[in-house]
Amino acid sequence: MAEPLLSVRNLKTYFYTDEGVVRAVDGMAYDLHKGETLGIVGESGSGKSVHALSIMRLIPSPPGKIVDGEILFEGRNLLKLSDEQMRRIRGNRIAMVFQEPMTSLNPVLTIGEQIAEAVILHQRLDKRAAWERAIEMLERVKIPSARQRVKDYPHQFSGGMRQRVMIAMALSCNPSVLLADEPTTALDVTIQAQILELMRELQREFGTAIIMITHNLGVVAEMCDNVVVMYAGRPVEETDVKRTFHDPRHPYTWGLLHSVPKLYERSERLIPIEGQPPSLVDLPPGCSFAPRCPFAMEVCTQVDPPNVPIEAGHTARCYLYTDQATEKDKEAATAAGLAASARSRGV
Amino acid sequence: MAGNGEILLEVKHLVKHYPVTKGFIFQRQVGAVRAVDGLDFYIRKGETLGLVGESGCGKTTTGRVILRLQEPTSGEALFETRDIFKLGKEELRRMRRNMQIIFQDPYSSLNPRMTVGDIIGEPLEIHNLARGKEKVRRVQELLEVVGLSPYHANRYPHEFSGGQRQRIGIARALAVNPKLIIADEPVSALDVSIQAQVLNLLQELQKEFGLTYLFIAHDLSVVKHISDRIAVMYLGKIVELADADELFSNPQHPYTEALLSAVPIPNPEMRRDRIILPGDVPSPVNPPSGCRFHTRCLYAQPSCSVDEPEFVDIGNGHFVACPVRPFKTQRSKAAVYRPAASAANS
Numbered sequence: 001m002a003e004p005l006l007s008v009r010n011l012k013t014y015f016y017t018d019e020g021v022v023r024a025v026d027g028m029a030y031d032l033h034k035g036e037t038l039g040i041v042g043e044s045g046s047g048k049s050v051h052a053l054s055i056m057r058l059i060p061s062p063p064g065k066i067v068d069g070e071i072l073f074e075g076r077n078l079l080k081l082s083d084e085q086m087r088r089i090r091g092n093r094i095a096m097v098f099q100e101p102m103t104s105l106n107p108v109l110t111i112g113e114q115i116a117e118a119v120i121l122h123q124r125l126d127k128r129a130a131w132e133r134a135i136e137m138l139e140r141v142k143i144p145s146a147r148q149r150v151k152d153y154p155h156q157f158s159g160g161m162r163q164r165v166m167i168a169m170a171l172s173c174n175p176s177v178l179l180a181d182e183p184t185t186a187l188d189v190t191i192q193a194q195i196l197e198l199m200r201e202l203q204r205e206f207g208t209a210i211i212m213i214t215h216n217l218g219v220v221a222e223m224c225d226n227v228v229v230m231y232a233g234r235p236v237e238e239t240d241v242k243r244t245f246h247d248p249r250h251p252y253t254w255g256l257l258h259s260v261p262k263l264y265e266r267s268e269r270l271i272p273i274e275g276q277p278p279s280l281v282d283l284p285p286g287c288s289f290a291p292r293c294p295f296a297m298e299v300c301t302q303v304d305p306p307n308v309p310i311e312a313g314h315t316a317r318c319y320l321y322t323d324q325a326t327e328k329d330k331e332a333a334t335a336a337g338l339a340a341s342a343r344s345r346g347v
Numbered sequence: 348m349a350g351n352g353e354i355l356l357e358v359k360h361l362v363k364h365y366p367v368t369k370g371f372i373f374q375r376q377v378g379a380v381r382a383v384d385g386l387d388f389y390i391r392k393g394e395t396l397g398l399v400g401e402s403g404c405g406k407t408t409t410g411r412v413i414l415r416l417q418e419p420t421s422g423e424a425l426f427e428t429r430d431i432f433k434l435g436k437e438e439l440r441r442m443r444r445n446m447q448i449i450f451q452d453p454y455s456s457l458n459p460r461m462t463v464g465d466i467i468g469e470p471l472e473i474h475n476l477a478r479g480k481e482k483v484r485r486v487q488e489l490l491e492v493v494g495l496s497p498y499h500a501n502r503y504p505h506e507f508s509g510g511q512r513q514r515i516g517i518a519r520a521l522a523v524n525p526k527l528i529i530a531d532e533p534v535s536a537l538d539v540s541i542q543a544q545v546l547n548l549l550q551e552l553q554k555e556f557g558l559t560y561l562f563i564a565h566d567l568s569v570v571k572h573i574s575d576r577i578a579v580m581y582l583g584k585i586v587e588l589a590d591a592d593e594l595f596s597n598p599q600h601p602y603t604e605a606l607l608s609a610v611p612i613p614n615p616e617m618r619r620d621r622i623i624l625p626g627d628v629p630s631p632v633n634p635p636s637g638c639r640f641h642t643r644c645l646y647a648q649p650s651c652s653v654d655e656p657e658f659v660d661i662g663n664g665h666f667v668a669c670p671v672r673p674f675k676t677q678r679s680k681a682a683v684y685r686p687a688a689s690a691a692n693s
Contacts, residue, residue, distance in 0.1 A: 043538035158627045188401035188565065190624045193609035197623055215539065218611025241615045259543035261572030263595065263610055269550070270572070272543035276508050344547075
């Protein structure tokens with residue numbers, strides 16, 4: 001396989017607060033290739049957004065700090081660049097779409113001014129050419145009568161149209177990586193379908209690699225090629241989208257898949273993941289999922305599990321697949337886990 | 348789980364318009380937001396009726412008006428044959444023992460200055476159900492019913508996570524032994540793993556106490572999971588109402604069909620025809636004439652912009668408000684995305 005476009009290695013972003021050190025991202029790692037869509041899945045507080053802000057080097061400091069790791073983009077470590085060098089990459093080669101289309105646009109500037117600003121800065125176009133570029137981008141994202149609408153202010157657009165504007169802005173400099181942080185979460189499902197379709201079309205056209213950060217498993221299944229599942233700041237499982245859904249190995253991935261109601265299957269009861277996500281200030285020793293894990297063994301609560309290769313292109317951070325747990329323990333754990341799921345199913 | 352046939356709540360021609368005024372001191376009405384514009388439905392004892400629709404379609408308003416948290420513009424809501432809208436203040440207060448609500452946002456719907464015990468105990472006092480020791484005992488019992496611990500009664504809401512707060516909200520609703528619970532997006536603010544816990548709890552409580560739910564949500568998978576029957580709303584009207592399985596296997600209204608096809612399915616191998624609706628939902632201040640969906644409908648006929656469609660039973664309690672009722676053979680044509688048609692709405 002070709003050299004990855006973006007390679008995140010052992011990324012650690014901590015926040016130093018009065019309550020203690022929040023380990024928001026703690027050892028994130030993956031490769032992203034050209035034209036690929038990578039899904040980052042996790043619940044709130046799992047560190048998926050902080051990881052994206054780390055790539056953009058937008059972590060507010062203090063209290064935040066990237067304490068370790070590498071972010072290799074086209075072979076260069078972004079964490080080693082000067083602010084000036086980073087500015088040339090941010091918004092130009094790596095762009096980001098945020099969750100809230102209502103708050104991430106400047107209310108006192110017209111849509112056109114906001115798109116043109118990035119183009120003038122990065123592409124060194126003059127004002128007139130940048131304005132034309134803004135109109136062209138609005139047409140690309142299917143804003144009707146773009147030539148008129150480019151002079152409008154954000155409040156004159158609906159939520160779905162604002163998200164189109166955000167995408168137009170992000171793609172205006174033709175970036176090679178697009179970080180989409182919950183791009184459709186604030187939108188209704190019919191509008192979500194429009195935006196996802198648009199992103200797919202634009203990806204085909206521009207060959208942009210997309211990092212899709214979401215908690216919606218449906219969006220992951222429809223959009224992504226590969227998936228990283230995050231829990232409490234750590235990647236717990238990474239593989240392609242088919243194996244994520246049909247052959248999940250980490251108990252958390254498994255639990256996540258079973259806790260969502262299915263549209264085309266009838267089930268009387270859902271199988272929830274019991275308990276609450278841990279506080280990032282006060283993580284339990286060992287595997288952070290162990291207190292909620294029906295498969296947990298003694299070793300899980302003592303030492304952090306290693307990242308285990310299951311097969312080519314599939315890793316999971318779990319003792320069930322290591323030699324560190326005895327076969328007997330693993331069998332007992334599997335039996336306990338299955339019994340727990342049968343119980344919550346009400347069998 | 349399904350109802351036993353007896354009707355608990357019947358809503359007839361429910362209308363709620365919010366006035367749009369102009370001027371600062373001498374306000375005059377220049378229009379109306381037609382949030383809910385003529386709803387007819389009923390809920391049987393012990394069943395769950397799901398109410399789905401996109402933001403601004405009037406589903407939350409419907410729930411609030413039925414409880415008279417907002418006054419209706421017109422219409423009737425018969426709770427066991429008594430019209431809720433005709434009750435006097437005192438009668439309404441007594442009636443509210445029968446009907447409770449669970450709110451969407453577990454962060455803003457609990458008073459931060461009250462302990463959990465006071466929050467759950469308040470309805471018991473208001474309705475003279477329990478006082479003193481008896482109240483404390485009942486609060487502890489309710490906390491256990493919703494999966495919390497009795498000692499939580501002395502804590503404040505900020506000490507709890509979102510899922511736990513939603514459990515507190517459920518305990519408060521259960522305190523007065525209501526017959527009907529209106530659940531307004533009860534799980535949409537929660538993470539998926541917690542969502543499943545709360546959905547299971549709601550189903551257990553329904554079985555245990557014989558509750559009837561009006562379950563309002565925008566997430567179709569959640570509504571399908573919990574509901575016996577489902578009503579689909581669009582711009583203040585119900586466009587289709589049927590048994591949950593029937594609605595999903597045999598949608599008759601073009602909006603329902605598009606809505607179902609727009610939901611991303613968590614199965615990477617499932618490929619479906621996707622119907623992508625052009626444009627945005629029009630404003631309820633000035634809804635389209637005739638069928639309100641005709642501006643985005645892929646099967647619209649010239650008559651659709653003129654005649655208001657009737658809400659008719661097409662058999663087995665499957666109601667639909669669409670005279671055209673396109674069938675599945677036309678689907679392939681509809682699946683084509685038409686960007687030219689995505690009209691601006693401002």
